[in-house]
Amino acid sequence: MRRLGALLAAGLAVCALALLPAAPATAADGKPAVTLSLQEAAKGTEITVNGTGWPAKTLVMLLVCGQNMIGGTNSCANADGTAVSVAEDGRFTARLPVVAPPKPCPCVVNVTSVNGDQSTVATALKITDHPVAELPAESGTARLAMLTGVRLEGDDGVLTWFGAPPSRKFKVTVGNLGSAPVKDPVFQLGTAHGVFAPLWEEVRWKGTIPPGGKAEIALDTALTAGAYGDYTISLKYGETVVATQPWGVDRPYGVLLFWGLLLLVIPAAVFRIGMAVVDKVRPRTPGASGRHRGARLPDAAAAVTARLPRIPAVRGPAPAGSQPPAGSPQTTTAVLPWFTPDSAPGTAPQASAPSENRSTTKGP
Template sequence: MTFPRRFAAGAAAVMVLMTAAPAAAAAPDPAPATGNGSWSVGPANRSGAPSARPHFAMEAPPGATVKDTVRVANLTDRPLVFQVYGADAYNTPRDAGFALRTAAEPRRDVGAWIRLPADRLTVPARTARDVPFTVAVPPNATPGEHIGGVVALNTAIESVQNAGNARVGLRRAVGARVYLRVAGPVSPGLRLETFAVDRNAPLVPFVRKGDGTLRVAVVNTGNLRLAPVAKIRATGLFGRVVKVWPDRRVPELLPGQRAEFALPWAGPPPLDAVTVRVELTAPGGVEVRAKERFVAVPWIALLGAVVAVFVLWSVLPRLIRRWRERAGLAAVVIVGAVLALVPGRPAPASASAAASVAAAEDPGVTSSPQEAPLGTLVRVRGSAWTPGATVQISLCGANAVHGSADCDTEHAVTAMVAPAGTFAAGLTAGAPPSPCPCVVRVTTLPGSPAAPAAVNARIAVPGHRTGPILKDITPVRADVVSAEVTGGGGWGELFGGRPRRTLVLQIRNAGAEPISGAPLVVGWGAGREADSPLDAPGTGTLPPGRTATYRVPVELPQASFGQFVVGGRYAGAVPFSTSFSTYPWGLLAVNAVALLLFVLGVRLSAGRWAARRRRGGARAAALPAGPAVDLAALDRFFGREPGG
């Protein structure tokens, strides 16, 4: 018997183990036909264009069915028998690589929606077979991307190896990726599951360098795949930059999947108050920020400092007293420390916040000629697209309101966007599955360095049937992209001045309708509740798919100390919250020094008073005794009886 197996789409080999432990292999980005040298699997492209589809990219609403064809090519000199099936995709735990589930594992997503005419396929030597298949989207399918693949597994065991007491049979499989996007509201999102700093401090600081490791775990909480970029920097006391790591690109995360990575840190500071900040950004305006604080203290050096203070406290006053006695000084006046609060910067005359909505030129598409009978070549050009992105071009019916379900995917072609944001490609006019009105539809392919986009250009197809269409309506929705408190850390705040911060709030309209005049309520608090109101700006109008940035000034009372929270609601239903801390260490240090000087003065004064007492007693003991007085003679002199 064989146990469950895991393999990556396009992997060179898959191991079928005789134990219960599964095996996984990571896959690179697929070529137009993904293969391992013996066979290949990919979309059946009938256009003959060199820019064939690298994988299946589909769009459909819930309840629709998308048809396409997969091509399995045998590159060997002998017939091969394959098990062909649909599979769900996931990210591998080891390196977050793209992988597909095995035939023995349950199918819960797009792998269960893929329908093939048969699960066994025999391909003669040096030939290829086209296998039609359908993707039946359930009526209750959630909006967003559903990713899987069509897999061809060689049924023959190609080799056997010994692993301890077990014999391991090796079988190989190849899969073509399937990217299905279900119509409806999209909400890209990331969450930092883990952000921690591990340090190994040396016993003797400033002589040997320590080391550390940053551990980051991120989860895709949205319904779109994302390839975030992590920017990490560490700052010390007063905002001094300690280290900046190179940008780290996280492998493409599928919805609901998790990735973890670690960054080494050579020589973290041995004595400092360090704040490590991480910022994750992804196409589509997704931003996540977090920070981790720690105080590095060299305990052995601190113990030495305590010993030194003790020595100074017990020995220094005696040395000063002896020196003063030998020099003949009368007294020493101890000058107390002068406490001066450095005033904070003056508050601005008027606190205002502005909302800015990112604006960019919309991508455009043109086709020539405007009327193309079936089988003719259509020249498609695009402008204002993201440079470096890969787009898919197809002819669709019903104005493509149901996505790929209305498109002729078998004649679709792809093109690369030039640095100027333009592209040009030739498309053979095929018969779309839906009636006209028809459009030339251009969409960005998965894996492109751009946010998902789709643009239609009207075209007439003489001879193709026409019919009515229905338009889907998606609800309005707003998401919090990020909420962060910035600013602060000046000299005035360090010595007890008013802490001044700025709340930077980013809201994204994830719906299909603009949001106008939504109320924004913001406050701050010293506990868990933001119960002290702040002046918030007007929100204006937020178009669909755009992100607005709102900046709200935050000002706290003088000498504020501890952790504070800033939060509120957008449009009455979208909550947000973040926190920050402020500590007037300079004010505390000045007071500690003043107290130390005062105690030292009292100690010296007490020592001088005790020394004077000792010297006064010694002088009184050294005086000579006076003459004796005869009391009886005095009585006789005054005529009194002795003893009277």
């Protein structure tokens, strides 16, 4: 009996899990997502709608729409919609009655946040016995308007400091206020320097913005090489400017440093080359040695000194009784020819000793 009771409990648990609605899918990258308990339902029944990743404490509206909601809420069963609040964790669960929309299928369950960021998610739903028709050609007008989030993202690198073209990514959030979706819109980016008029360039953004939806537009923009000063980046769709953003670019001081070094290096290099050429082509004296012109100066001075005559030095009378030391060599002092012996440099006049035979003069 115990074994039979365990088997019955396991069977009831499996049946309960099978009857539970499908768990809501996790929103990728924090984006709103919606799952349905049934992919096909008959008219007059109810389905469970689970949402994840929605802004907390916001109100969402659930509608059953035909023709993939082409043309807006005119193709939805607006009288049988359901509103529910989102919990703190961004989840919600709602029971939605399946009613026949005013337009044929393909049908969707459209979930839109009434307040907050006005996110919209549509999930396909097949309604039993409801007519199916081809989708009509999309009609209406598309009207984009800037909502918020205008900014320039990016930084300058080392090459920009040396004159490389500065670049940024222009980002803006736009919304489609028209009744037709916008596919791969073509924008115009304008770049204005100071008070001058902007120069416009066409750029295409890949994506689709549904009616009443919004999207973040990211476009690459760059200036010319060596640009600096105050710039203004503008975004135009059609004939309407939807966003503008100022951009201050610093002066590329690396270019000034480069030119300053270049003005110093080139004259020095030319001077060194010129001196090398002069040293190569100048005539050389036979027998001269040395790598430098100053190396031959000692030889020339020695040759001039050798040609000068040697003049014996004038000595005063030696004191009586003094003998020259034995073995001492006699030295002579060379005197230049334009000096007299008495006026030679380093020669002091000597006083003569009184003579013994000199008569003395006495007074009368």
